[in-house]
Amino acid sequence: MASSAPPPAAGGLAEPAHPNQFALLGQRRFAPFFWTQFAGAANDNLFKFAFTVMVTYQLQVAWLPSSLAGLVIGALFILPFLLFSATSGQLADRWDKTRLMRLVKNLEIAIMLIAAWGFVQSQVPVLLLCTFLMGLHSTLFGPVKFAYLPQVLNERELTGGNGMVEMGTFVAILLGQVAGGLLVAVPGVGPSWVALGCVGVALLGRGVVQFIPAAPATDPGLKINWNPFTETVRNLRLARQSPVVFRSLLGISWMWFFGAVFLSQFPSFAKDVLHGDEQVASLLLVVFSVGIGVGSLLCELLSRRHVEIGLVPLGAIGMSVFAVDLYFASRGLPASAPQGLATFVAQGAHWRVLADLALLSLFAGLYSVPMYALIQLRSQPTHRARIIAANNILNALFMIASAVLAGALLALGCSIAQVFLFVGLANAVVATYIFLLVPEYLLRFVSWGLSRFIYRFRVQGDQHLPTQGAAVLACNHVSFIDAVLLMAASPRPIYFLMDHRIFRLPVLGTLFRLARAIPIAPQKEDPVAYEAAFDRAAQVLREGDLLAIFPEGGITRDGQLQPFKGGIVKILQRAHEDGLAPPVIPMALTNLWGSFFSRIELRGGEPAAMVRPFRRGVFNRVGLNVGPALSPEGLSPELLRAQVAQLLAPASAPT
Known part of the structure; x- marks a missing residue:
């Protein structure tokens, strides 16, 4: 699938490079x-x-019992997502996003005046x-929110921008709930203060x-279909056109399913399991929100400012581990x-519960932010908002399903801790x-872990990696994991042409x-496989993807750059x-020779790889130097080899 990337900024707002995601808060586009x-x-x-507190504690409404108030309010708030998300996605693609x-x-102000x-x-x-x-x-x-970001942020900023928005959203949720609870509880004037607060914030x-700034329409000629039901079906079909994007939508929706179970049960969990009062329930919400925020902000640091979906399996593992541990931490607490x-906080056993909640939500942040960024990056700009609308529809359906499942489990006699255990185990399944359906997540996780925990991997010149369109990546071949390291360096999928x-x-x-690498055999050995490999390589370039080759034709046996084949x-x-005229990107892996996955001269024998695991210690420094794109016109193997050799020259000495 061809990948697309946003321009540096929309509306002509060229912003300077910035050191981290927090610097975006000083820029007008963000x-x-x-x-x-x-x-x-x-x-x-x-x-x-x-409103929930008022109808639960202050008003007696016969037709709305306090036990059902929260459920009714939550259902009414979610209902528009099911009914109108498809229409809102069309509007966001059709109109200037800032105008929308x-x-x-303006609508919010009108609603809040009525609410006041x-x-x-x-x-x-x-x-x-x-x-x-509301x-x-x-x-x-x-839809306009998530479609706006990739229109004004480039690929290196997208993860950090999403992390900031995710963090800000959960902090805002927390502050809004705290302010709502405090204002409505003021004796005599609470509702009036809430009214002023709602209008003031609007x-x-x-x-x-x-x-x-202006964010021009991406599909100004779109004809709006005002039928929400047929457009919902159309949006879901549109999302399914890209398997990676659609399954990422399912992955995000599952995260909302997972989180909704915990958030909906916090009051009962605090009262019936932890034996705490309302302040303890609020503490659980604070810890959960802070964890999400921290995890969201960590994404940019852990991804080296790229869209790194390798963090998604890491997040899923953490969500399951700490959800299961939350069950064991809470089941033995005395009445x-x-x-x-x-x-509550003076008792040591409760700190384990709080730690589980904090880490569970932190890993949920690591899970969700890269998925949002991937959807924004891989969706076509002309219908990106409609893809986000499809995501909102699925999110709402999954949240409703989570409420039904949690209610059914509780009705069957499960405890709240057992519900958390069930959801934690279900998350692992x-x-x-999802990762078996979309192996790219698992592959990126392996390459991300390898490049950070086995090697200290540094990439120089990664701005030369194309963010869209077909290209050929040509790299020296030093070890059996060269392809894995190249995966770690590129935010886009790479298809490898490799020795069978x-x-x-x-x-x-x-x-x-799993990476769908293309096996190639020597023409004399297997002419059919040889031609099939070049046919598949041509298809990759026609589809606008990245094709990587190792022109030496095999792993070096002496650490030196070998002649390039034709x-x-x-x-x-x-x-x-x-x-087509795909650019050729020369690349050079450095300081990898002599490591565990490369060959090494053994006394009295042939060079061998994957022996003596710690022969260079741990956390070896290795690197990748990426050079400027070369025109394919008249490019010879000798000229390409000279370019790769030039990239190797500065790093010829061990670092």
Whole structure:
């Protein structure tokens, strides 16, 4: 599948390079958008939580029992995501995104003015209507939010930008709920203060959105289909056109399923299992939100500022491990009278529970942010917002399913801790299934781990790696894991043309088959396989993907750069016949010779690899130097070899 990448910035806003994701908060293309999203998420939760507390503790409404209030409010808020996400995705592709965000914020002010009257007059039906309308507000904002980021951030900024938005959203949710609970509880004037707070935050969001620069429509000629049902089906079909994107949507929706189970059960978990009061329930929410925020921010650091989906399996593993441990940490707690916050945190057994929650949510942040970034990067810009709308539809369905499943398990007599255990184990099964369906996640996880925990891998010149379109990557061949290291260096998938004998290795062979590497045999040995390999290589370039070759034709036996064979010329000739002129990117792996996966001279024998595991210690420094693209016109093996040799020259001495 061809990969697309966004331009550095939209609307002509060329921004300088920045050291990390926090520097985005000083740039106009990101900061006003971040605070607009922050204010919207805070207001949603200020309103919903204050309303829930009011009908639970302050008003007696016969037709809305307090035990059902939270469920009804939550269902009304989610319902618009099911009904109108498809329409909102079309609007975000059809219109200038900044214009749409301003209209949505105008709508928020109108809704909050109605809600203010409902709070002051204690009109529950009016507030229920506003709950539905605020869900509509969030439905309209969701697709434009995630489609805006890849339009103004480049590939190296996308993970950090998503991490900042994810962190900000959960902090805003936390602050909104805390503010809603505190304001509505003020004796005598609580509802009035909530009304002022909701309108004030809406006005603040509308003021900030005015500073977001223009983000032109990506499909201005789109004809809007106002039928939400047929458009929902169409959006889901559109998402299914790319298996990687669609299965990533399912992966994100599963994360919301997973998280919704925990968030919905926090009050009961705090009361019935941990024997804590309302402050303890709030503490669980704080810990969960902080964990999500920290995990989201860690993504940029761990991914070296690329879209690194290798973090997704790591996140899934952590989610399962700490969900299961939460069951064991909480099942043996002795019964007691309701404990306040100070009493609760003074007991050592409770710190394990809090640590499990913090780490569980941290790994959920590591899981979700790269998936969002991948969807944004791999979706075609013309219908990116509709893909995000399909994601919102699936998210809503999965969250409803989570409520049904949790309710069924509790009705069958399971404890809340057992529900957490079940979801933790189910997460392991679902994650394994997704990673087998989309091996790219597993491959990236292996390459990410190898390049950080076995080697200290440094890439220089990675700005020369093309972010879109077909290209041929030509690299020296030093070890059996060269392909894995190249995977770690590129944010895009790479298809490798590799010696057929490497597929016979027990573990690496399986890995390369998962990576859909193309086996090639010498023409004299197997002419059919030889031609089939070049046919497949030509197909990769026609589809706009990256093709990597090792022109030496085999792993070096003495650490020196060997002569390049003529396969590169044949690949470029086939591309020319197809009307293509893919650039050739010279690359050089450095300081890898003599490591465990490379050959080494043995006394009295042939050079051998994968012997003496610690012959160079641990965390070896290795590198990859990437050179500027070469034109395929007139490129010879000798000229390409000279370019690779030049990239090797500065690193010829051990580092």
